[in-house]
Amino acid sequence: MKDIPRFLAGFKNFQRTYFCDGSTFFADLKRGQTPKVLVIACSDSRVDPAILTGCEPGDMFVVRNVANLVPPYEKTPGNHGVSAAVEYAVRVLGVEHVIVLGHSCCGGIQALMHPQKEKLGEFIAPWVRIAEPALREVNEKLSDKDFHLRQHACEKAAVLVSLENLLTFPWVFERVMRGEMHLHGWYFDLERGELLSYLPETGSFEPLVARCETKPAP
Structure with a gap:
């Protein structure tokens, strides 16, 4: 090996x-860590946020899971790993920015869109259903579009679902409302090599770092 x-x-x-x-x-x-940024990213091996952003150790507090999802705030019994990590980053570390980083070609979103085809196990199916509001929106608005376009739309909409769910945590909501913390929705298009950010004023994802233009061969 x-x-x-x-x-x-x-x-x-x-x-x-x-x-x-x-x-x-x-x-x-x-002696301790003092990152100012929490990144919630996908477990996908192609989208390590520290590598994508060129960060050093200690620069960002990272939570990774299937499809970069954040569940809504709830106190039911269970193992709330993502919620615990968010709580630690916000209430203990006092991060100033939270980035939900989605990406294209996401297997978790593919599983959400085609659960039978993906032959999901006992844990993946209920987990990706966190993003069902994103899937419903895409099916309502883009039912006549091809699968590739719908998947991209669902991946981006899932980022927004996670941002909305973050605001259901009272201590996240309070810090955002006081202007002490800012939420960001990013999307890495690994097919085009560009980074997009959600802009509430336009209701769309716009380039933060546009794709590099390939120079013609001499």
């Missing part, structure tokens, strides 16, 4: 950068 030796070699590079040759990078980090 080639992956494990490659991972170990990668850790050695990390070690050389941050711990060897007199580096003091982790001197402060070992």
Whole structure:
């Protein structure tokens, strides 16, 4: 298996950068973390938010799950992993920005749109149903469009569902209303290589970082 030796070699590079040759990078980090940004991203191996944004250790507090979903606030018995992470980031770390980062070609959204085809197990199906409002909206407005367009629309609408669900947490709502924290909906189009952001004033996702233009070969 080639992956494990490659991972170990990668850790050695990390070690050389941050711990060897007199580096003091982790001197402060070992005493605690003070990130100002919470990123809620998908578990998809292609969309690591730290890699996408070129972040250093300690720059962002990250929660990753299938389809970058946030459930609504509830106190029912259960293991509320995402809610616990959001609570820690907001109430303990005091983050100033929360980014929900969606992406194209999302397997979780595909599972939501075609549960029979994807042959979901016992945990995925109920989880992705958090985004059912997004699917209903797409089916109502874009029923005559091709699947590719509808999937992109559903991926973006699911980001908005998560943003709405964040506001059901009272301590998130209070900090947003006081202007102490800001919510952002981002969408990484991995087919086009561009980053979009939701703009409430236009009701659409607009480029934050547009796709790079390919230069013609000489």
